[in-house]
Amino acid sequence: MIKLVNVEKTYFSKAGNIEALKKTNIEVRQGEIFGIIGLSGAGKSTLIRCINMLEVPTGGQVFVDGQELTAMSEAQLRKARQNIGMIFQHFNLLASRTVFDNVAFPLEIQGMPKDKIAERVGELLDLVQLRDRADYYPSQLSGGQKQRVGIARALASNPKVLLSDEATSALDPQTTKSILQLLRDINKRLNLTIVMITHQMEVVKEICDRVAVIENGVIIEEGSMYKVFTEPQEETTKEFVKTVNDIKIPPMIDTESMKQNYFPGSRLLANLTFLDSGDRQEKSTGADQPLVSAIIKRFGVDVNIISGKVDYLKDLPYGTLLVEIMGDEKSIADSLRYIREAGVKLEVIGYVG
Ligand SMILES: Nc1ncnc2c1ncn2[C@@H]1O[C@H](COP(=O)(O)OP(=O)(O)OP(=O)(O)O)[C@@H](O)[C@H]1O
Ligand SMILES: [Mg+2]
Structure with missing residues (x-):
């Protein structure tokens, strides 16, 4: 569904050039939830923004749903982007618009007739369970509700792909779970392909089918989530796994005198x-x-x-x-x-x- 071939991104500036993404190859299959995990500054946002060309790669090719985005004109790209929804860490809602109008926004831009918009927005608000908040403004919503609006808006044009840039990072653990549950649900129900970037192993563990680990603009490890989780190869991956899977040795065990080899009575x-x-x-x-x-x-x-x-x-x-x-x-x-x-x-x- 998504294919990145030797994608590179260098940011040029007077202060110096930053190679945020080195030759990157990724393939995301139709209908899967693909996680990309990495530390701050690893290049996650750059990578995901290359998928919908919010960031134009400085090298390589991007394919989504069989079409090469890197070969398109602006007009073609605008059309192709309707196939790709995106949600953000800070929701990016329009503060002066109600929940209803936020979700309606991309449909208005597409030129959909008013009655059709009302019907579609109604469906979307049902999907994210916010029908009763249609007339609220973003400032009157909780973080979790705001992200639900973000999800409804991202799905408005019936995309085949949903990109999520740290969509749960600003939420408490409980709310994170409910948003992840919603993403799982729409992944199944709509057969939507989801790419999510995160720095939280907890998120990957909860919903991803496959995962790639990115460090300094390079994918250092990739595989089924189960495999990466249970048999991490790289040091960084091991550190991520540890964050959710650390072994706690009870204090009554004297680890000070611990040895790596057998000794009598040990x-x-x-x-x-x-x-x-x-x-x-x-x-x-x-x-x-x-x-x-x-x-x-x-x-x-x-x-x-x-x-x-x-x-x-x-x-x-x-x-x-x-x-x-x-x-x-x-x-x-x-x-x-x-x-x-x-x-x-x-x-x-x-x-x-
Ligand atoms: N517009 C930009 N101009 C110059 N450098 C940039 C720009 N955007 C990102 N960078 C640099 O590229 C590198 C990767 O940044 P990116 O935002 O992709 O990281 P990230 O993994 O998303 O980090 P975080 O977890 O903090 O969001 C960083 O060194 C960053 O400073
Ligand atoms: Mg980022």
């Missing part, structure tokens, strides 16, 4: 991740495998479960278990091998006395 501290790999090739391990009792029986170790939880990556469950394994050196080594062979992701934290 206990192994390890984190196990049980993945329900869904459509992946490997055999599913499931979060319910009685692995702990198996290693106790087979290798005579003792296992102490410190904490555990089940979380979701979009719709796929994954479970984590923080455990202490006690036994002699060989029994622990055998247990670790057994756990790994069972396909459970094992992270050895260390040996404590």
Whole structure:
């Protein structure tokens, strides 16, 4: 649906040139929610604004729905942009217009007849559950409601693609969830392709099918959200994953004296991740495998479960278990091998006395 081929963007200025985007190649499939995550200044906004040509790339080609935007005249581009809606961090609503008139705005520009506009705006306000706020002004709305207006306006011309530039960054966690839920809902209902940029892993984890990680204008990692989340390769990606998946070691465990190797009388501290790999090739391990009792029986170790939880990556469950394994050196080594062979992701934290 969206294809970027060697897209580059350099900002030229007297103070110096900034290569905000280096040769970037991305393909976003029809109907998916594609996330782009990166730190501040990484080039996220530049990248997403190249997709609808709000920023004209200094090199490369942009294709949306089979059409090359980088080869179009201004007039052609205006038409093509009707296929691409966009929502923003600060909503960008017109303060002097009511909710109704904000959503009607792009339709007025298109020259749609008044009665048709009223009908369409009504539908859109129903979709975002704001019909009863039609006559309010933006200043009378909460952040979440403002973003709902932004979404309704972005969908007014029936776009095939929705671009979201940090649409939930100004919202509290609860409101963020409800906006993400709405985006998921319209993605499914309208088969809308969504590209969202964010610096929050929480957002990616909640709704993205695939994700790309951008750093200094370069895509450093890309793949299914599940894969990137459970097997991050790059340091930056690992840091992002940590923000939502950090292992909390309880204070009663003395980590000061922790060693990376076994010593007599030590206990192994390890984190196990049980993945329900869904459509992946490997055999599913499931979060319910009685692995702990198996290693106790087979290798005579003792296992102490410190904490555990089940979380979701979009719709796929994954479970984590923080455990202490006690036994002699060989029994622990055998247990670790057994756990790994069972396909459970094992992270050895260390040996404590
Ligand atoms: N109009 C501009 N003129 C000059 N430099 C710019 C312009 N817009 C962005 N830049 C620079 O390009 C780089 C990438 O900026 P961009 O806004 O794409 O980052 P971002 O990932 O969206 O950051 P944030 O998370 O803070 O929004 C930055 O170094 C920024 O200073
Ligand atoms: Mg930005």
